[in-house]
Amino acid sequence: MPNPPGRSSSREKLLDAAAALIATHGVQELTLEGVAAAAGVTKAGLIYHFKTKDDLLGALVERMSLELDQRSRTKAAQRGATTSARLMALVDDTFDMSPGEKRLQANLLAAATSYPHLLGPVQQLFDRTYGELSDAGPDAGLALVVAAALDGISLLELLNLHQFSPQQHAAMRQALQQLAQRFD
Template identity: 65%
Template sequence: MPNSSQRSSGKQRLIEAAAEIVSTQGVQQLTLEGVAAAAGITKGGLIYHFKTKDDLLAALVQSMIDEWDQRTRAKASESGSNSSAMLLALINDTFDMQPSEKQLMRNLLAAASSYPHLLGPVRELYDRTYRDFAGSSAQTGIALVITAAIDGISLLELLDFHHFSEDQRKAMRKALQTLAKDLT
């Protein structure tokens, strides 16, 4: 019987394989057989961790959220644990997002109409983030506006509504960083 670290690594390989398939081919092409083959695990091994495609997609979304949240919080703690540090980390994560991560998020957003339960953990992340900034300082309104601007920029690009030029992205990043640094 595999130990917990072997189970965890097998589970993580499955999530990574699912992420690669969703990113490159879309959710419609995601099958349990395809994920098992891509991860080098039997379908029975996959089913040990994920009974259904829905379970696998939910784990993928939760893994992405956890990774994003941990990465952002780690960056913020390097600069201090205040609102300004967290906002700067969010700004940098948004503007430095890799194309493969954007594509994965884009494809998962597209799948939300068929898999609405995937949005629950995303809503929880947004709720937690906005709640954290709601009572963060005397300048709560500015912190919330910066956070909403970051989310708006991301969604405009993820949903292919608008793509900002590099000059526009640099200008927005600089303006948001300046606002965030000024928070007490």
């Protein structure tokens, strides 16, 4: 995942390095020494910010959850902050995810079997999103179905259970956008 602009702190550089290593090699190959080397800091410099691999992974999952939420909310706000806008932003996030972000999420998802306690920020993100969509009025059920369909598409691909073709992506995206527009 490329470094977003404005990130210059050692802590952020360490998280960026960890994300890049996880996306490439998976969590099982992640070491504090490797992260420190990739970030250009000493192991002591890394330990100042993250005492353990668990601390580092927890901070990375939290940052990733916050970034996904913020990106989606920003897109929705640009469209008017309606239920339709929120759903359209989720559609975009699902179908426009970069390959690097997909690899990182897939590897972190795989790590959840060994580190299930790290899923708290992700569960909170889902709780918040589905909670807000539950308040979508008489069509709340439809809003929830659209969001669940998007999460299902993502999980099928992240878990490598099925890879949809570009044509299938386009057809699903169009159908989900049409459903999302019903909230206008």
